[in-house]
Amino acid sequence: MNLKALTLGLVVASAATFAIAKPVAYQIDPTHSATVFSWSHFGFSIPSANFSDIQGTINVDNEKPAASSVNVTIPLSSINTNVAALDKHIQGAEFFDAAKYPNITFKSTKVETKDKKHFKIMGDLTIKGVTKPVVLDATLNKQAVHPMTKLPTIGFNATTSFNRSAFGVAAYVPNVGDKITVNITTEASVPAKK
Structure with a gap:
């Protein structure tokens, strides 16, 4: 192999390595993602509700x-408590005021990074x-090509908690708990090329 061919081979190999190491943008799949808060x-029960229309990029x-980074938007219109009247109440001015803050x-x-998965x-x-700072404890479930979509896909679970009163959502505290516990599961894929 001559020097020119060797040099070209090294350039191609370096470019390929760089491409593999490049950060990857995964788009959240709202049909396989959920944010459940409780x-x-x-003191009698621990109800929960779910936001189902999670949008964003990992x-x-x-x-x-x-x-790495995460940027997520959750429309309040996607809340589901399994009680229609409560959904409407929570979206109202007394709680989230979704008309003003959707x-x-x-x-x-x-x-x-704690290790390769946490x-x-x-x-x-x-x-x-x-706006307040919070910390998500996240676990990588899997990162691979999805067997159905054939797209590079990643999946995480995460948890966090915070006091809702810190965000101006303080109705009925302390009878209705101030502390909100959140459990998140999400799948995200690299968008298919068009």
Whole structure:
């Protein structure tokens, strides 16, 4: 092999390595994602509700996980408590005031790696126009080509908790619990090329 061919081969190999190491943007699949939150109801029960229309992007850098990021929008219109009247009440001015603040957002500010599967994702949560820092404890479930869609796909579970009163959603505290516990599961895929 001559020097020119060797040099060309090294350039191609380096380019391929760089392409593999490049961060990947996964688009959240709302049909396989859910944000379930729960609270205390007068101490008698722990009801839960779900936001089903989760939208956003998970940018994953496998080589430098700390450079990864998350940007999520959750329309309040997707809330489901399994009680239609309660859905409407929670979306009203006494709670989320969805007419004025239609979305909840989360934007990561830092990612810490515990190991190859467990992460702490720090970020800004915005509810009802109020932004506060929260921490997600996240677990990587799987990262592979999806057998059905044939698209590169990633899946996570995550948990967090916060006091809703900090976001101006304080109706009926303390009888209806202030602390909100959140459990998230999500699948996200690289969009198909058009």
